[in-house]
Amino acid sequence: MSAVLKDGGKYEPAYRPTVLNDVVASDHLDWLESEAIHIMREVVAETKNPALLFSGGKDSIVMLRLAEKAFRPDGFPFPLLHIDTEHNFAEVIAFRNLRAAELGERLIVRSVQDSINAGRVVLRRADESRNVHQTVTLLDAIKEFEFDALFGGARRDEEKARAKERILSHRDEFGQWDPKNQRPELWDLYNARVHKGEHIRAFPISNWTELDVWQYIARENLQVPGIYFAHERLVVERNGLLAPITEITPPRAGEKPVTRTVRFRTVGDITCTCPVLSTAADISAILTETAVSRITERGATRMDDQTSDASMELRKKEGYF
């Protein structure tokens, strides 16, 4: 009951149980896929104006594939939305644009820089991380387009605040999440109803793990930005993490940049996303690495979660992704 990954070989599931001795094959990826498609269709049916958050990262790449499975041959019944800190990796942004164009779907980009220029976001220091400030731009975009539902690629295995979030998560008119007052979510019967000005965050891949995401990317043969694969990069060691050295993130006083072979497990704002040491150069090697990793995805890569035990919970309450 397992799939074997051979060195350098393509990922091939060695076990697919069949039911009714027919062509009805099913493994856990099929189950997860089907659940996600069902959720997407329910939200589209029950809301007036949804959008799908697409950053060019691996989880949102999976989300686009699921949207294709849910709605093709029709076009997507929602636009794609990206909140760009303008501190993102150029390669990921290029990938984002390319993917949206390939799919022929509308991509809306709203920029944290514009929010800064408009005085909606005030930085304490010019070089501080813009990660947390995305919330302002995001909520402004929701208001601008009157979105009543946003699809996100968050997973419950990522973080403990996410572990307690519903698949359909209600946000009040200030975009806030109230963890103490969530709607009970029974069976697969989702309640997407909102009052004017409120919205729903829908997380169709809530039940997926990091490994599921990579297995699905392998099975569906999906393209991902190159920085997910091993490459040489200038980094410094900081607080036990490897911080990438870029124009936006120069070394601090006393730090000595070194070149390391690394890859990114998660892709986000440059100022808070760290690569890990890795030689995994293809999907097969990433699968192997993910399967045996002893560090969680966010633990290995995110500076924003290191501030306190409750960083994510606090950000989420304020309307973060």
Next chain:
Amino acid sequence: MSTQLITADTLRFTTAGSVDDGKSTLIGRLLYDTKSILEDQLSSIEKTTTRRGGKFDNGVDLSLFTDGLAAEREQGITIDVAYRYFTTIKRRFIIADTPGHEQYTRNMVTGASTADLSIILVDASKGLQTQSRRHAVIASLLGIPHVVLAVNKMDLVDYSEDVFESIRAEFVAFCKQLHFAELDFIPLSALEGDMIVERGDKLGWYRGKTLLALLETSSATERTERVKGEFRFPVQLVGRTKMGRDGGYRGYLGRIESGHITVGDSVKVLPSGIEARVQDIVLLNDSLRTAAAPQSVTLVLDRQIDISRGDMIVHVGKEPRVTNQITANLSWLSAQPLATNRQYLIKHTTQSVRAIFEGIDYRLNVNTLEREAGVTTFKLNDIGRVRLKTLRPLMVDSYDVTRETGSFILIDEVTNETVAGGMILGEAANG
């Protein structure tokens, strides 16, 4: 080098019990001993253990792993259902960890609604509690096929077989009035790690499986397998692009909630009753010959029919009940009590219609299983049998036959809150 990647089936289970029963420690132990707690999580728990002056072997308080939100720590309670994931070489697991405070019923019903198995935790030194009975009743009503009574804190009663046996006998007697396909009992100590993943050396008299072994081998997933039922396809959406053989037909988007379908099958569309044949089963670029629950697909029929969201496609001759009157077990989930003179919105499969209460048959006393008649309202955590009338007909099966077409939620249209969950009873209950 080769790595084994698990693609085995998934068992979804709930853990019911209060913090005092050692539930957090049990889950922490299960995850720790299956090596599902990763290094950075462990070091974070170590730091917290030290900061709070706690102690445990290896300097780690395992109960802290399930320690949730800051809001919960402030109040010393667990607020809500938390979902956790782990995998062994045999199986994948999703835990719905449900808290045991005053909103326990609401949370347990939420967790139990998608579960194959429920672990009910009892403190050996305290014996069966009101709460343990309540958990058993809810598990039974929600149709969970496999229940495991985990008698924890055996270390506090000197690992006594007599204590274990008397709790077991009492629970068996109580469960005579309930319906579980499988019922198991395990003595264990989450704190010491006995009989969770490792057997330990203190419970030599117990010959059964460890908790993990039970979870890995439970056949509950077969009982909840949806492919065996009659074909039920509630339509979620209708595609805009014409497809099918002559490019002249619309696709019907939905998920097969139970059963299976093959191209060429004769189907009936409910509630209209119009018949057609299945021309194609589409999933993106694939045309499937057969599809089964729980697959999400697009169905194309061989004739033009007016179908919309909320309609249901089924096999001819294997039809659900089409009715606007249902009798159901209802679990009230809202702090706002039921007002029988108000209309509520019922969401059943992909239909949302208004419903009115025709009557409350009784409220179930979940401690004594007594049926309390003459009740005029349900408050938070109340469970009982009700009769509802809907504005439009629903296509229903009884919950014990097909969960997906036998369940519904009630929504308060003023607050948009989900106020109740319901399990539809068979026609016999209508008498």
